[in-house]
Amino acid sequence: MSEMTLKEEWERLDSETRQWLLANPGCVLVPRTVTARIKQESVSRIEVDDHGQMMLSREDLDFIREKGADADAGQGSVDFRFFDATQPRTPD
Template sequence: MNEMTLKDEWDRLDSKTRTWLVDNPGCVIVPRTVTARIKQYAAGHIEVDGHGQMMLSREDLDFIHEKGTDVDAVQVSEVPFFDATQPGSRE
């Protein structure tokens, strides 16, 4: 049986799970609550440990890192810059 990869299952996962994964890119062991959500939506087989947690592969970690730095995300140059000082104020 082939093991599931996050890349294969990404579009099936709910937004809350995807956000958690992107917000925690260095997490090698996924907590059981997040693992349960992944299992709920995934079509592939998910290997879990005795605590109901899943271990991410190097491929999964690289994929999450890629998603977190996706070029389709807002680029820094597109974010408006707001100066903290008022025009004419002196500091």
């Protein structure tokens, strides 16, 4: 089993974990609660310290910043539309 990289595991992570990582792009040491969620979804080996925290590599940090920049760049260009489950009735 290889050591985990966020790039390889990103799609397996739940949205809450991804959001936390994107909101904390400079965090080198991931809190144990977030680490536990990553370990739960990961298929790779994750090394943790004595406190259950995971240390991110330079590659992981660069990946998170890249993902964050992609998300920021896309915010203005995507038009999200929400629809009700049923269509409103129009008068005859």
